[in-house]
Amino acid sequence: MPPPAATGQLFIISAPSGAGKSTIIGKAIQAFPKLRFSVSCTTRPMRSGEVAGKDYHFLSREEFVQGISSGRFLEWAEVHGQLYGTDGGPVEKWIEAGDDVLLDIDVQGARLVHCAYPAAKTIFILPPAMDVIEERLRKRATEDEEQFAIRIAAARHEIMESPWFDYIIINDNLQDAIEDFMAILRAGRSSRAIQAPRVWNFLMSL
Numbered sequence: 001m002p003p004p005a006a007t008g009q010l011f012i013i014s015a016p017s018g019a020g021k022s023t024i025i026g027k028a029i030q031a032f033p034k035l036r037f038s039v040s041c042t043t044r045p046m047r048s049g050e051v052a053g054k055d056y057h058f059l060s061r062e063e064f065v066q067g068i069s070s071g072r073f074l075e076w077a078e079v080h081g082q083l084y085g086t087d088g089g090p091v092e093k094w095i096e097a098g099d100d101v102l103l104d105i106d107v108q109g110a111r112l113v114h115c116a117y118p119a120a121k122t123i124f125i126l127p128p129a130m131d132v133i134e135e136r137l138r139k140r141a142t143e144d145e146e147q148f149a150i151r152i153a154a155a156r157h158e159i160m161e162s163p164w165f166d167y168i169i170i171n172d173n174l175q176d177a178i179e180d181f182m183a184i185l186r187a188g189r190s191s192r193a194i195q196a197p198r199v200w201n202f203l204m205s206l
């Protein structure tokens with residue numbers, strides 16, 4: 001019988017705009033250099049300070065639609081009037097190589113990926129209150145009034161989906177939220193499924 005194959009863990013993180021998700025992800029990536037972050041594709045215009053290929057792969061609508069037809073995406077969704085999608089190839093390759101992978105996607109995408117990878121761990125970042133989201137979005141000032149209203153409406157909808165996530169982190173204290181997130185990432189590495197190849201080798205050596 002062949003030994004169990006190494007496998008990586010897939011983590012899906014979702015949150016409404018303004019919940020502090022990007023900060024939490026940034027800290028986790030610094031702390032876990034081996035964690036692979038899946039850079040999504042989007043048709044949204046680049047914001048100032050963003051870097052193509054690091055924050056997103058910025059595609060035209062035509063390129064994105066072509067990607068859908070060619071089966072490029074593990075999942076894709078329309079979010080706030082723009083298209084966003086996860087490149088399937090790298091995700092599959094990393095997991096098979098035993099690397100942990102983090103997807104930062106909306107709740108529609110989370111549902112689809114959870115279907116394709118039932119072992120994926122889903123994590124929702126909840127802001128302490130709705131007015132905190134409004135305040136953070138206003139401070140960030142990356143959206144015009146119309147986009148602001150769209151994001152607030154979408155936030156309500158996203159939060160309604162939070163109860164089905166495996167983990168819910170309430171970001172009322174950023175440092176605690178970062179530590180909670182990192183604890184989830186770390187604990188997964190000790191799970192039976194992830195440790196199976198090493199345990200197998202140990203048992204075979206007895």
Ligand code: 5GP
Pocket residue numbers: 014015016017040041044075076077079080084085086104105106107108109110
């Ligand atoms: P933003 O425009 O603020 O960067 O992202 C807007 C929303 O799109 C966020 O909720 C983010 O998680 C989501 N998003 C980013 N990449 C993807 C993706 O590849 N697929 C899906 N379904 N949502 C994504």
